[in-house]
Amino acid sequence: MEEWTPATVKAFRQALLTWYDQEGRDLPWRHDQDPYHVWVSEVMLQQTQVQTVIPYYENFMANFPTVAALAAAPEPQLLKAWQGLGYYSRARNLQRAAQQIVTDYHGEWPRTAAGLADLVGVGPYTASAIASIAFGEVVPAVDGNAFRVFARLLMIEDDIAKPRTRQTFEKIIQPIVDPKRPGAFNQAIMDLGSSYMTAKNSDPAHSPVKEFDASLRAGRVTDFPVKTKAPRPKLMPYYGLIIHSPAGYLMVQRTEQEMLSGYWTFPLVRQADLREEDDGEPSLATDIVALTRRWQQEAHLDLSLQPLGGRSVSQTYTHQRWQVKLLMANLQTVSDLQFYPGQWVAPGDIADLPLPKVQEKMGQRLQDQNPFDEKEWK
Numbered sequence: 001m002e003e004w005t006p007a008t009v010k011a012f013r014q015a016l017l018t019w020y021d022q023e024g025r026d027l028p029w030r031h032d033q034d035p036y037h038v039w040v041s042e043v044m045l046q047q048t049q050v051q052t053v054i055p056y057y058e059n060f061m062a063n064f065p066t067v068a069a070l071a072a073a074p075e076p077q078l079l080k081a082w083q084g085l086g087y088y089s090r091a092r093n094l095q096r097a098a099q100q101i102v103t104d105y106h107g108e109w110p111r112t113a114a115g116l117a118d119l120v121g122v123g124p125y126t127a128s129a130i131a132s133i134a135f136g137e138v139v140p141a142v143d144g145n146a147f148r149v150f151a152r153l154l155m156i157e158d159d160i161a162k163p164r165t166r167q168t169f170e171k172i173i174q175p176i177v178d179p180k181r182p183g184a185f186n187q188a189i190m191d192l193g194s195s196y197m198t199a200k201n202s203d204p205a206h207s208p209v210k211e212f213d214a215s216l217r218a219g220r221v222t223d224f225p226v227k228t229k230a231p232r233p234k235l236m237p238y239y240g241l242i243i244h245s246p247a248g249y250l251m252v253q254r255t256e257q258e259m260l261s262g263y264w265t266f267p268l269v270r271q272a273d274l275r276e277e278d279d280g281e282p283s284l285a286t287d288i289v290a291l292t293r294r295w296q297q298e299a300h301l302d303l304s305l306q307p308l309g310g311r312s313v314s315q316t317y318t319h320q321r322w323q324v325k326l327l328m329a330n331l332q333t334v335s336d337l338q339f340y341p342g343q344w345v346a347p348g349d350i351a352d353l354p355l356p357k358v359q360e361k362m363g364q365r366l367q368d369q370n371p372f373d374e375k376e377w378k
């Protein structure tokens with residue numbers, strides 16, 4: 001690993017911040033240093049591209065303009081505002097932390113990274129980003145951009161996939177952070193990592209800090225950062241049941257014990273759960289028999305299921321990849337749902353519910369084929 005002298009650190013700060021002052025991105029959450037704005041934007045930006053986040057952020061602020069408004073918001077309104085961003089636990093943690101600020105801190109924000117880390121869902125990076133940008137604390141905000149930028153600048157060989165490596169980077173970067181402008185320094189590193197020093201198709205030769213880039217001089221840019229590959233998400237086959245009646249479609253709200261809790265979907269059944277009930281050779285036909293039996297016994301609904309047709313709907317989460325085979329059934333009368341925790345929803349009302357991405361994909365497949373000739377979709 002290359003080490004910098006105090007003179008090099010000073011020159012790097014000057015080059016980086018001069019570039020940032022001239023070329024830094026104009027983003028809506030950068031128009032002030034409000035900790036609420038910084039916090040919401042940073043949480044939204046986790047696993048999501050900036051251009052995708054901007055309209056979500058603006059809509060979120062229109063719905064919940066203050067931390068108190070977020071703390072008091074009904075959960076369905078919160079989930080609807082978050083719909084499409086994914087990683088839905090982020091939204092719930094935002095609200096829980098907002099309630100902490102309002103109730104436990106009497107509306108006053110913790111002003112240090114250590115204090116901010118006590119809020120629900122606020123990890124080391126987010127705490128440092130808020131503390132440096134909103135309160136001027138001299139701390140490095142180490143996210144994927146910072147890992148990549150400093151791994152290349154200094155040729156740091158530590159594996160960033162290992163949790164303890166964060167502490168190594170924080171220790172290395174801490175004396176480099178500009179003590180007069182820590183927030184701008186951290187935001188400049190974010191912009192550098194999303195422009196000249198991207199993960200793919202980077203352009204380090206034209207970077208404003210190219211003279212400080214040890215990996216560029218050594219011809220080893222693509223060797224950094226060092227990161228072992230994560231295991232592939234586990235394949236999870238499901239059946240999605242599109243059950244139609246004169247009252248609409250059967251929808252169910254996911255429970256707190258399930259992924260996507262609080263969101264509404266067509267009923268989803270894991271294929272593995274069905275096949276625990278049947279020792280025979282698994283097939284679509286035997287699964288439909290098992291599903292029909294289960295729904296008759298547990299929900300008192302007699303279903304005549306058949307495939308909707310087309311490919312399975314696919315949705316990837318951090319550790320799982322769902323493949324949902326769509327089956328449909330048309331009931332001629334409105335059945336009583338006293339034995340099933342769902343409700344009938346008219347086609348025109350489905351979009352008003354908070355829906356996860358997998359449901360949006362299932363709904364789009366249904367609309368494309370429109371087997372029940374729904375005029376609301378025409």
